[in-house]
Amino acid sequence: MNASTNTSGKPSRVASVKASPHTSVVLFTSDLRVHDHPPLRAALAGADAVVPLFVLDRAIEDIGFAGPNRKAFLADCLADLDRRLRDRGGRLVVRGGDLVEQVRAVMAEADAADLHLAAGVSRYAHDRERRLREALTADGRRLHVHDAVITAVPPGEVTPAGSDHFAVFSPYLRRWSGCGPRAVLGAPRAVRVPDHVRSHPLPAREDLSGLSPGLARGGESEGRARWNAWLRDGIDRYGERHDALADDATSKLSPHLHFGTLSPVELVHRARARTTPGADDFVRQLCWRDFHHQVLAARPRAATADYRTRGDRWRSPDPADSADSVAEDVRAWQEGRTGYPIVDAAMRQLLHEGWMHNRGRLLTASFLTKTLYVDWRVGARHFQRLLVDGDLANNQLNWQWMAGTGTDSRPNRVLNPVLQGKRYDPDGAYVRRWVPELREVRGAAVHEPWKLPAEERARHGYPEPLLELAEGLRRFKRARGLD
Numbered sequence: 075m076n077a078s079t080n081t082s083g084k085p086s087r088v089a090s091v092k093a094s095p096h097t098s099v100v101l102f103t104s105d106l107r108v109h110d111h112p113p114l115r116a117a118l119a120g121a122d123a124v125v126p127l128f129v130l131d132r133a134i135e136d137i138g139f140a141g142p143n144r145k146a147f148l149a150d151c152l153a154d155l156d157r158r159l160r161d162r163g164g165r166l167v168v169r170g171g172d173l174v175e176q177v178r179a180v181m182a183e184a185d186a187a188d189l190h191l192a193a194g195v196s197r198y199a200h201d202r203e204r205r206l207r208e209a210l211t212a213d214g215r216r217l218h219v220h221d222a223v224i225t226a227v228p229p230g231e232v233t234p235a236g237s238d239h240f241a242v243f244s245p246y247l248r249r250w251s252g253c254g255p256r257a258v259l260g261a262p263r264a265v266r267v268p269d270h271v272r273s274h275p276l277p278a279r280e281d282l283s284g285l286s287p288g289l290a291r292g293g294e295s296e297g298r299a300r301w302n303a304w305l306r307d308g309i310d311r312y313g314e315r316h317d318a319l320a321d322d323a324t325s326k327l328s329p330h331l332h333f334g335t336l337s338p339v340e341l342v343h344r345a346r347a348r349t350t351p352g353a354d355d356f357v358r359q360l361c362w363r364d365f366h367h368q369v370l371a372a373r374p375r376a377a378t379a380d381y382r383t384r385g386d387r388w389r390s391p392d393p394a395d396s397a398d399s400v401a402e403d404v405r406a407w408q409e410g411r412t413g414y415p416i417v418d419a420a421m422r423q424l425l426h427e428g429w430m431h432n433r434g435r436l437l438t439a440s441f442l443t444k445t446l447y448v449d450w451r452v453g454a455r456h457f458q459r460l461l462v463d464g465d466l467a468n469n470q471l472n473w474q475w476m477a478g479t480g481t482d483s484r485p486n487r488v489l490n491p492v493l494q495g496k497r498y499d500p501d502g503a504y505v506r507r508w509v510p511e512l513r514e515v516r517g518a519a520v521h522e523p524w525k526l527p528a529e530e531r532a533r534h535g536y537p538e539p540l541l542e543l544a545e546g547l548r549r550f551k552r553a554r555g556l557d
Contacts, residue, residue, distance in 0.1 A: 096120075096121045096122035096123065097121055097122065097123045097124070097125065097184050097185060097186040097187070097268060098117035098118075098120060098121040098123075098124050098125070098186055098187070098188040098189070098190060099117070099124070099125045099127050099177070099180060099181055099184060099186045099188070099189045099190070100113050100114050100117045100124060100125070100126050100127065100189075100190045100191075101113075101127050101128075101129070101177060101189060101190070101191045102126060102127065102128045102155070102166075103128075103191070103192060103194065103199075103334075104192070104194065104224050104332065104333060104334045105192045105223050105224060105334035106128075106148075106151040106152065106154075106155050106293075106294065106333050106334050106335050107155070107158075107294040107297075107334055107335050107336065107337065108155070108158045108159065108162070108261040108262065108294065109259075109260070109261045109294070109298070109337060109340065110258050110259045110260075110261075110337035110339055110340045111223070111259065111261075111337075112192075112220040112222065112223050112256075112259060113190035113191060113192055113218070113220045113223065114126070114190070114262065114265075115259050115262065116190055116218060116220065117188065117190045118262055118265065120188065121186075121188065122266070123184075123266045123267060123268050124164070124265060124266065124267065125167055125180060125184045125186060125267055125268065125271050126155075126159055126164060126165070126166050126167060126265065126267065127166075127167045127168075127169065127176075127177070127180055128152060128155075128166060128167070128168050128169075129168075129169050129170065129171070129173045129176045129177065130168065130169070130170035130171075130274075130277065131172075131173045132170070132171055132172055132173075133172070133173065133198070137198070138455075138458075138459075139458065139464070139466070141458070141459045141460060141464070142282050142283065142284040142285050143285055143286050143289050143428035143460060143461070143462045144461075144462055144464060145277070145282055146279040146282050146285050146289060146292075146462075147289070147290070147291075147292035147329055147333060147428075147462045148277070148292065148333065149276070149277040149278050149279045149281075149282070149292075150279060150291050150292030150293045150296070151292040151293050151294070151333050151335055152166060152168065152276050152277065153276055153278070153293065154292070154293025154294050154295050154296070154335070155293070155294065156276060157295075158261075158294060158295070159265050159267075162261075162262060162263060162264050162265045163264050163265055163266060163267075164264075164265030164266060164267040165267050165273070166273070166276070167180065167267070167271055167272075167273040168273050168274045168275070168276055168277075169273070169274055170274055173202060173205075173206075174202075174205045174206055174209050177189060177206060177209075177210075178209055178210075178213060180271060181210075181213070181215055182213075183270070183271050183272070184268050184271050186215070187214075187215050187216060188215065188216045188217075188218060189206065189210060189215065189216065189217050189218065190218045190220065191203070191206070191217065191218070191219050191220065192219075192220055192223035192224055192334075193219050193220060193221050193223065193224070193228065194224065195224075195225075195229050195367045195368075195370050195371035195467060196370060196374060196377065196466050196467070197374035197375075197377065200374065203217075203219055222255065222256050222339060223334070223337075224334060224338070224367070225338055225363070225364045225367050225368075226255045226338040226339050226341075226342045226360055226361075226364055227250055227253055227255055227364050229364075229367050229368035229370075229371035229372070230368065230371060230372070231253065232246065232249045232250050232253055232368070234249075238372045239368050239369055239371070239372035239373070240365065240368065240369075241369070241481055242481065242483065243361075243362065243365050243481065246361070246365050246368070247358065247361050247365075250361050250364060250365075251361070255338075255339045255342050255343065256339060258337070258339060258340045258343055285428070286424075286425060286426055286427055286428035286460065286462075287426055288426045288427040288428075289427065289428045289462060290326070290329065290427070290428075290429065290462065292329065292330075292333060292335065292462075293335060294330075294335040294336070296330075296335070297327070297330035297335035297336045298335075298336065300325070300326065300327060300330065301325075301327060301330075301336055301341070304325045304327065305344065305345075305348070308323065308325060309325070309345060309348060309350070309352050309353050309356050310348060310350045310352040310353060311323070311352050312324075312325075312352035312353070312355050312356045313351050313352045313354075313355035314352070316355070316432070317433050317498050318498060318499075319416075319419075319420075319431055319433055319434065319498050319499045319504035320499055320501075320503035320504040320507070322431075324431065324432060325356070326429065327341075328429075328463035328465075328468075329429065329462045329463040331363065331463070331465075332462075332463040332464070332465045338360055338363065338364070341360060342357055342360055345357050345360070362468075363465075363467075363468060366467040366468050366471040366472070367467045369381070369467070369471055369481065370466065370467040370470070370471065376470065376471060376474070376480075377466055377470050378451065378470075380474065380479035380480075381471070381474055381479060381480045381481060382479055382480065382481075382485070383479060384478055384479055384485060384554060386449075386477075386479070386553060386554070387553060388447060388448060388449035388450075389403075389446070389447050389448050389449075390448075390449060391403070391404045391448065391452060400448065403446050403448065403540055404442075404446075404448060404452060406537075406540055407421065407438070407441065407442055407446065407448075407453075408421065408456055409421070409425075410422035410425065410508075410509070411537045412441065412537075412539065412540050413523075413524070413536070413537045413538050413539030413540055414441065414491040414492070414495075414539060414540075415495065415502075415505040415509050415512060415520055415521055415523065415536075416434075416437055416491050416492075416494060416495035416498075416499060416504070416505060416521060417437055417438055417441045417491050418505075418508070418509055419434070419499075419504055419505045419507070419508035419509050420434030420435070420437060420438050420508075421438055422508040422509065423508050424438075424457070424460055424461070425460065426508075428460055428461060428462040429461065429462055429463065430461070431504075433494075433498050435457075435472065436476060436489060437489055437491055437494055438453075439453055439472070439473055439476035439477070440476050440487075440488060440489035440491075441489075441491055443473075443476060443477040443478075444476075444477075444478075444488040444489070444546070444547075444550050445488070445491075445541070445543060445546035445547070445550070446540070446541075446546065447546065447549055447550055447553060450473045450474060450476070450477035450479065451473075453473055454469055454470055454473040457469055457473070478554075486550075486551075486554060486556060488547060488550065490543060491521075491543070492521050492522060492543070495521040496518050496521055499521070500518060501517055501518065502515070502516075502517060502518060502519075502520035502521060505520045505521065506520060509536070511534045511535050511536040512534060512536055514534070515534070523536055524538060524539060
């Protein structure tokens with residue numbers, strides 16, 4: 075394998091050698107933007123024409139990672155990317171099917187010698203890169219894989235002595251903070267695409283069903299508008315407000331980071347320029363994202379297996395058995411009818427928006443894994459099915475963090491939903507927004523509806539708790555050998 079230099083100034087991984095015509099292909103994956111896009115800029119620098127390509131990968135559908143919400147957001151992103159390329163004289167080429175077959179076909183059609191691609195961290199991304207390298211080498215073509223496109227700092231660039239990754243966040247944050255990300259690249263002014271390379275029609279949100287009714291719009295234009303608004307009014311007070319559930323004071327940029335309509339490198343640079351405590355707290359969250367990516371890059375099995383096993387004997391649901399009590403507990407959790415209002419509010423927000431407040435994610439994950447003592451993978455699959463920002467690294471590793479099988483240094487912590495509700499939704503506004511049965515209950519009493527008079531409880535029609543918190547805690551401690 076030969077080495078070339080990518081636009082980040084670091085070596086990129088290259089396969090094969092062959093004198094090439096001056097046409098390159100850029101394979102877009104989780105980087106659906108024209109601003110700060112190293113593969114696109116590198117391709118344009120080394121070719122007279124470029125084919126911007128996106129493949130609707132059949133394998134992603136087959137492994138269940140293409141839920142309706144993400145497909146709709148993706149359709150928005152592709153339409154916006156096509157518009158931005160057309161503004162520069164180009165267009166997006168879309169194909170569908172087996173990714174490697176489609177890439178080979180497009181490169182043959184364009185008579186292109188070079189393929190540019192952003193590096194990924196998942197097992198599938200590694201396998202995709204391997205398959206592409208083998209196929210292109212056989213065809214006498216070159217593969218260039220660019221780092222620092224999907225993350226601010228490439229996985230593996232920041233490592234402790236004697237290990238290939240950091241397993242604890244705080245020392246990673248210190249090293250990451252001292253590692254300046256590469257310079258931000260501007261959007262290209264012109265993109266010339268060969269006329270004869272054919273494209274399938276762009277997918278459209280309107281052709282999809284089963285979407286969350288409040289699902290946000292996708293695309294780089296939407297992402298940049300939201301980011302600029304966040305810089306004007308939000309980021310500087312992020313630290314003091316981000317846990318307030320009713321305030322809706324988080325950036326909601328996670329779907330745009332997941333689809334790559336925003337560059338994490340650009341976000342880090344521009345947030346650091348604010349020099350405010352809130353901006354520093356926001357950059358810390360971007361570091362958490364990189365942290366999880368470097369863990370998964372080093373330990374791909376953590377997508378499905380415990381990063382650190384605790385010997386759990388999880389309660390396992392049997393969805394085929396309608397009378398199965400564990401399956402009923404899971405259904406109640408999924409539908410937001412556990413009887414614990416703050417948990418139910420967060421789960422109903424997920425159903426309606428395809429997104430959930432970060433504090434809600436922690437609470438609902440703790441409730442499923444620690445109070446109901448159900449396998450974290452059950453929750454991760456449900457989130458992955460609905461979340462528009464269902465990022466493999468962050469979703470799976472955050473679930474393990476709350477389940478106590480990941481990188482958390484306090485694996486047995488249990489979040490009490492009543493206390494957490496009173497702390498992060500003190501007057502109950504978040505609960506009343508998402509649990510209409512309790513809309514008439516005023517103040518903090520909304521977090522303990524079982525204490526209301528029986529007649530009032532019956533009038534509201536809100537379910538009784540699935541179990542007492544003390545019972546769930548006893549079961550969890552018994553299972554972990556803590557009693």
